[in-house]
Amino acid sequence: MANFALPDAAQIGYAHLRVRDLGGALAFYQDLLGLREVRRVNGTAYLSATGEPPYHVIVTEQPGARQKPPRTAGLYHVAIRLPDRDGLARVLRRLLENDYPLQGASDHGVSEAIYLADPDGNGLELYCDRPRAQWQWDGTQIGMGTDPLDGQDLLAQASSEPWNGIAPGTDIGHVHLHVSDLGRAEAFYCDLLGFEVMQRSYPGALFVAAGGYHHHLGLNIWAGRDAPPAPTDAVGLIAFSLRLPEAAAWQALVDRVRAAGVPVETPPANSGTDSVLIRDSDRIGVVLAHDATEG
Numbered sequence: 001m002a003n004f005a006l007p008d009a010a011q012i013g014y015a016h017l018r019v020r021d022l023g024g025a026l027a028f029y030q031d032l033l034g035l036r037e038v039r040r041v042n043g044t045a046y047l048s049a050t051g052e053p054p055y056h057v058i059v060t061e062q063p064g065a066r067q068k069p070p071r072t073a074g075l076y077h078v079a080i081r082l083p084d085r086d087g088l089a090r091v092l093r094r095l096l097e098n099d100y101p102l103q104g105a106s107d108h109g110v111s112e113a114i115y116l117a118d119p120d121g122n123g124l125e126l127y128c129d130r131p132r133a134q135w136q137w138d139g140t141q142i143g144m145g146t147d148p149l150d151g152q153d154l155l156a157q158a159s160s161e162p163w164n165g166i167a168p169g170t171d172i173g174h175v176h177l178h179v180s181d182l183g184r185a186e187a188f189y190c191d192l193l194g195f196e197v198m199q200r201s202y203p204g205a206l207f208v209a210a211g212g213y214h215h216h217l218g219l220n221i222w223a224g225r226d227a228p229p230a231p232t233d234a235v236g237l238i239a240f241s242l243r244l245p246e247a248a249a250w251q252a253l254v255d256r257v258r259a260a261g262v263p264v265e266t267p268p269a270n271s272g273t274d275s276v277l278i279r280d281s282d283r284i285g286v287v288l289a290h291d292a293t294e295g
Helices: 022-032 085-097 151-156 182-192 247-259
Strands: 011-019 036-041 044-048 057-061 074-081 104-107 111-117 123-129 171-178 196-199 205-209 217-220 236-244 275-279 285-290
Touching: 011 022, 011 074, 011 171, 011 285, 022 036, 022 044, 022 057, 074 236, 085 111, 085 123, 085 151, 123 171, 171 236, 182 196, 182 205, 182 217, 236 247, 247 285
Parallel strands: 011 057, 074 123, 171 217, 236 285
Antiparallel strands: 011 236, 036 044, 044 057, 074 171, 104 111, 111 123, 196 205, 205 217, 275 285
């Protein structure tokens, strides 16, 4: 199959998560983090940073869903990207003021990040990017480290304005996945979908992106090589969306996956007429959508 590259403006759209209790999920994502509910259909709530489409987080209730088994493919974390340090600092301050447990905090060089989990155990990263001019490169590979975050310095950047929700410019910056095999994942996400490898030197992981971003997807085998797909009756990732800027680029990608023999399905939370669901070799759902229809 001919080489293919995603448009530079391609990005992650939303993450669709399975949760046990919709009320508990909304208490976290809406009341605590400050996302805003756009609409609700039966047991599915659609949230965004502005209260208008496009959506950033979709949560679907499945009462009695079990915990995701640890050594399975699927979600590692969803990364919610704040537009600047003030936005990240204000969310961090709110989490601390509400005694919400954090799991870690890191300075990755390209970004500053806080790690936690939602009430169902779905992994989350809250982060903001440093300017691209400050990113370090080793040839064509992006330099990303894992150094301690200076939380005090970050909190000092927070404005004193009263909390009124998450910053409107917030979106989903990337999704990080447990996969069973990095070679198969690279074949699907890079050779087929058109992402570019940005770093392959981190042990057991691969980072890929469009448009020279540090990563839109993290792929790792830390749950074990040949890990089975996550069960569908467990909390976790139902699908994430890949947004393309134009209908022509979207159609070209859909035609490409069809030509490769990849089954095309209707998304479980349909976000527009021109959106389709495909699955990688670990049964992880990827919704292909373009900006005019998502949401």
